[in-house]
Amino acid sequence: MPLIKQLLAGKRPLRLAILYSCVITVLFFIPSGELPKTDFSEADKLIHVLVYFVLANLWILYLYVKNGHHLYKRGTLILLFSILLYGIIIEIFQGLFTVSRSADILDVASNLVGSLLGIYFFKNVKHKLKA
Template sequence: MSFGDKIFHFLAYTVLAFLWYNTFFNTFRLERRKALLYAALFSIVFGIVIEVLQGVLTTSRSSDVYDVMANTMGVFLTVIIVFIKNLITIKK
């Protein structure tokens, strides 16, 4: 297990979830909580699907449950950051 690889997965999915949140909130005008929920679900499901497909469709790559865990933790970081930001914004 490459620790650097897991950090990359973590950071990539932090960014991915944030981009999905911005898309749902700013483009589709969903309410903040719903946008955050959809962003988290889409990102986590995407990460799982990609890992499964790597194991099933390729011979040069394999599925890695630790990649899914790193991806999910990155998504949760986005959820925490956006949630705290929204709390601060709403209180002002």
């Protein structure tokens, strides 16, 4: 069975989205001293963009499959706002409950950019998933 059909089978998109969400939630609370160091100062923001790009794609894939291979504007907007709220809550919790991390509005902006890019990307490739 082709990989795309395997991904779209049954409850797999939901399981992938939930698993990824749980993993990144845990990773966002790892003390920053334990993370690899880079010389590239914007690496943190690019990582946020990439993480949220994948997060948005997994959740929109789930919605797409759940709705019979259709994307509805309302569902997409609710998804976008939910992911944005999740990112804001993570940043607040990092500031309140961790010692080596702090809340950063630029991380929230990077999360939003990644989410928007993810949704835009999915909308442009979703026709390939029907095959």
